Amino acid sequence: MDPSTQILTEQAHAKINLYLHVTGKRPDGYHLLDSLVVFAGAGDSLQYQPGAEPLHLELTGRFGQTLGADAAGPDNLVMKAAAALRSVSGSSAHVQGGRLVLTKELPVASGIGGGSADAAAAIRLLARAWQVDVPVGTLMHLAEKLGADVPVCVASQTARMEGIGEHLSAAPHLPTCGMVLVNCGQAVSTPDVFRKRDSAFRERAILPAEWKSAQDMANDLARLGNCLEAPACEVCPPVRTVLSALAEQADCLLARMSGSGATCFALFPSAEDARKAAHALGAEHPSWWLWGGALA
Ligand SMILES: C[C@](O)(CO)[C@H](O)COP(=O)(O)OP(=O)(O)OC[C@H]1O[C@@H](n2ccc(N)nc2=O)[C@H](O)[C@@H]1O
Numbered sequence: 001m002d003p004s005t006q007i008l009t010e011q012a013h014a015k016i017n018l019y020l021h022v023t024g025k026r027p028d029g030y031h032l033l034d035s036l037v038v039f040a041g042a043g044d045s046l047q048y049q050p051g052a053e054p055l056h057l058e059l060t061g062r063f064g065q066t067l068g069a070d071a072a073g074p075d076n077l078v079m080k081a082a083a084a085l086r087s088v089s090g091s092s093a094h095v096q097g098g099r100l101v102l103t104k105e106l107p108v109a110s111g112i113g114g115g116s117a118d119a120a121a122a123i124r125l126l127a128r129a130w131q132v133d134v135p136v137g138t139l140m141h142l143a144e145k146l147g148a149d150v151p152v153c154v155a156s157q158t159a160r161m162e163g164i165g166e167h168l169s170a171a172p173h174l175p176t177c178g179m180v181l182v183n184c185g186q187a188v189s190t191p192d193v194f195r196k197r198d199s200a201f202r203e204r205a206i207l208p209a210e211w212k213s214a215q216d217m218a219n220d221l222a223r224l225g226n227c228l229e230a231p232a233c234e235v236c237p238p239v240r241t242v243l244s245a246l247a248e249q250a251d252c253l254l255a256r257m258s259g260s261g262a263t264c265f266a267l268f269p270s271a272e273d274a275r276k277a278a279h280a281l282g283a284e285h286p287s288w289w290l291w292g293g294a295l296a
C-alpha cells in the first residue's frame, strides 16, 4: 500500500486522577492543581486516512451520537487539535487532508478527559502522518491552549500534574493493580464543579519514589483526596451511590471520583479482580457505563 494513504490509528486512553488537590487559584480564575494522573486501558480510538479531500471527521462508537448535531465540526477537540497542528507545521511538513474517524467509547463530560485524550491522539497521529518536525515544547504549548488536561494526555503516561495542568513531572513507580471505572450517565460540566468548590486549598502531596504493592498505594492515596468530589456530588448526587457501590465490592482497595466527575474509579489488587467487580456491578446496575481491567 502507498504509505501516504495508509490508515493510521492512535488510542485515546481515559485519564484518571488518583488524587486531585486544588492548591490555589490564578488571577484569571483557573485553579492550581496537584494530581497523580494514570491512564486506563479504556479509551476512544482515532483513525486517519490521508487523502486529497479537505480534512473531515466522522464519529462512531457507543457515544458517537451523544456529542450533538455539530459534533464532527470545527469545535470538536480533534478538529481544533488538527487546526492548531497545521498552524505550527513548517514548510517541510506534508500537511494533507483526508478522513478522521473517532470511535467514541468514553462517556462525554465525565471527568476522564475523553475530549482531551482525543485532542492529544489527534496531535500524535497527525504529527506522525504529516511528518511535523517541531520541538516537543511547541507541541506541549499547543496542547495546553486546547485544554488543561491535553498536555498530560499527549504523553499518555503516568505523571504528576501541577500548575493548571501544564507542569508534568515523574510519578512514583506504580505497582500492578486493577481498576474499575463507573459512570452513572449524567454529564457534568467541569466549570460548574470548579465554581461550586468552596473548601480550603489543600497542600501539595508528599509521594514516595515507588509503591511496592497496590495496598501500599491505596493506603497512601486514602490520606489524599479529590477536592472536586464534594462539589461534584452536589451537581450530580448519583456520584455518592456509585462511590458506595464501588466501595462495597470484594477486594476494593480505594474508591474515588476522577477529575470533575461524574466518573468514579476503584482500585483492586489485579486486573482480574477489577473485571469481576465490573461484571458484578453491571448485573446490579445495567444503566451504568462500566469498565474493568488494567492500567494502560
Ligand atoms: C479537573 C481536571 O479534569 C483534572 O485533570 C482538569 O483540570 C480539567 O481539564 P479540562 O477539562 O481540559 O479543562 P479546560 O477545558 O482547560 O477548562 C474548563 C474549565 O474548567 C476550569 N478549570 C480547568 C482547569 C483548571 N486547572 N482550573 C480550572 O478552573 C475553568 O473554569 C475552565 O474554564
Ligand SMILES: Nc1ncnc2c1ncn2[C@@H]1O[C@H](COP(=O)(O)OP(=O)(O)OP(=O)(O)O)[C@@H](O)[C@H]1O
Residues within 6 Å of the ligand: 067, 075, 076, 077, 078, 107, 108, 109, 110, 111, 112, 113, 114, 115, 116, 118, 119, 149, 188, 190, 259, 260, 261
Ligand atoms: N472529541 C470530543 N470528545 C468529547 N467531548 C468533546 C470532544 N470535542 C469537544 N468536546 C466538548 O468537550 C466537553 C468536555 O468533554 P470531555 O469528555 O473531554 O469532558 P471531561 O471528561 O469532563 O474532561 P476533563 O476530565 O478533562 O474535565 C464536552 O461537553 C464537549 O462539548
